[in-house]
Amino acid sequence: MKFIGQQRFGGPEVLETVQGARPVPGSGEVLLRLGAAAVNPVDCKLRAGRVRFLGDPPFTLGFDISGTVVETGTGVTGMHPGDNVFGMVHSRTGTYSEFVIARANALAPRPSGVDHVTAAALPTAALTAWQALDAADPRPGETVLVHAAAGGVGHFAVQFAERRGARVIGTARTANHRFVRGLGAAEVLDYTATDFAEAIDRVDVVLDLVGGEYGKRSLQLLDDNGRYITVQDSDATGDPRFRMVTGRPSAATLTEIGAAVARGQVRVHVDRVLPMDEVQEAHRLSESGRVRGKLVLTPWGA
Ligand SMILES: NC(=O)c1ccc[n+]([C@@H]2O[C@H](COP(=O)([O-])OP(=O)(O)OC[C@H]3O[C@@H](n4cnc5c(N)ncnc54)[C@H](OP(=O)(O)O)[C@@H]3O)[C@@H](O)[C@H]2O)c1
Structure with a gap:
């Protein structure tokens, strides 16, 4: 072979x-x-x-x-x-x-x-997005900021967060804004033109798929009950709201996601x-x- x-x-x-x-x-x-x-x-x-x-x-x-x-x-x-x-x-x-x-x-x-x-x-992208949102547990009406919303993990995270009833803000270059809005984001910020930490007032959850120096800047957007979930090393390590998620295999979750894809509910x-x-x-x-x-x-x- x-x-x-x-x-x-x-x-x-x-x-x-x-x-x-x-x-x-x-x-x-x-x-x-x-x-x-x-x-x-x-x-x-x-x-x-x-x-x-x-x-x-x-x-x-x-x-x-x-x-x-x-x-x-x-x-x-x-x-x-x-x-x-x-x-x-x-x-x-x-x-x-x-x-x-x-x-x-x-x-x-x-x-x-x-x-x-x-x-x-x-598998890896959708399970990571799913498990990151499980860790964040956004309630309906809460706002979730997804960094790198147009990527593999991000494009699933936007959809899963929206399906949980959250209001989603994504970061992406302007060329990807229509795409990210089409996935269910209410707002998309071009991180190359705008400093997200200044442009956004407050969110309940940050799902950070970029890491590094996005960490501390993202924490500025959260109050004490906010959740910062990352899949990458970031400078927010040590903060009580910090949580690192690693995508794990799960046949049960994949079965659920596969069914949603087959029904046309997840793109x-x-x-x-x-x-x-x-x-x-x-x-x-x-x-x-x-x-x-x-x-x-x-x-x-x-
Ligand atoms: N720990 C884990 O278990 C786990 C699991 C999966 C992924 N990860 C990690 O998570 C990261 C994302 O994975 P992925 O599969 O989604 O990657 P990916 O598909 O390669 O992400 C590409 C996307 O990132 C966006 N992007 C790049 N730099 C950005 C920035 N500074 N701000 C906002 N968006 C940016 C780009 O959109 P624009 O063109 O619009 O900028 C592009 O669409 C990777 O580093 C990966 O290794 C970790």
Whole structure:
């Protein structure tokens, strides 16, 4: 089978297609044939060695997959060859691969009417947005500020917050304002033209998908009951309103999100679909910081 490997940390050029043996699923695991895999910013950070939780290369990147069950390992019940599933994989063998090993209990059934590309775009971004909002727990009528509202996580966070009855303000460049309003934001600020900390009076929740020096400036917008939720390191660390969220696999939540997508209640915006042969270009696009919604990879020659 083909997969994307890397022998060293580095730029997109270290990513190469290699051949290897098809893996065999262990206990509680399934082997999936790749339908599509999403690119997440963390893939680029891991590739470059800026974060190292996968250890040293060689490894294969990718956390998100939509695929078809080919084989089940021992102890897997309720999942059979031919089933279409999607979910999150946390391993050194990744999802940038023709065949992927996944924990069966992290996978959700792919609803009919939701294609591989759409399903693959969901796991990390949508689960992170969902879990960040769970942590913030905005009540109807509260105001939620979403930084980087046009990105993978942000475009889901805007929709989920609006569905919870919150009033949403997003930050994005002017070119993305129509897009973010179309997702349900009441207001969008161009962070390149306006200082959000001065333009906004007060909000109940900040969902910070940018981090860094956005932290303390965001805290200025909250009163003592406000919640600052980030998925990135930021200078707000230590404040009692600070909370860091890491996206975790959840088959139950993915099933719920998948159903909402199938009903047309949640929009999945895929900016570009590239074949796996163009993975280097996909990483360059991701690192531009300008992707609207998600980038998705399809199998070689698909
Ligand atoms: N801890 C976790 O579990 C976890 C999970 C998922 C993501 N993350 C992290 O969260 C961050 C966002 O992830 P993502 O997948 O949403 O990224 P992404 O899709 O690559 O985000 C791209 C978007 O960011 C916007 N953007 C860039 N700089 C901005 C700024 N200064 N202010 C406002 N918007 C800005 C851009 O919109 P404009 O073109 O309009 O600027 C673009 O649409 C990444 O750093 C990622 O690693 C962490």
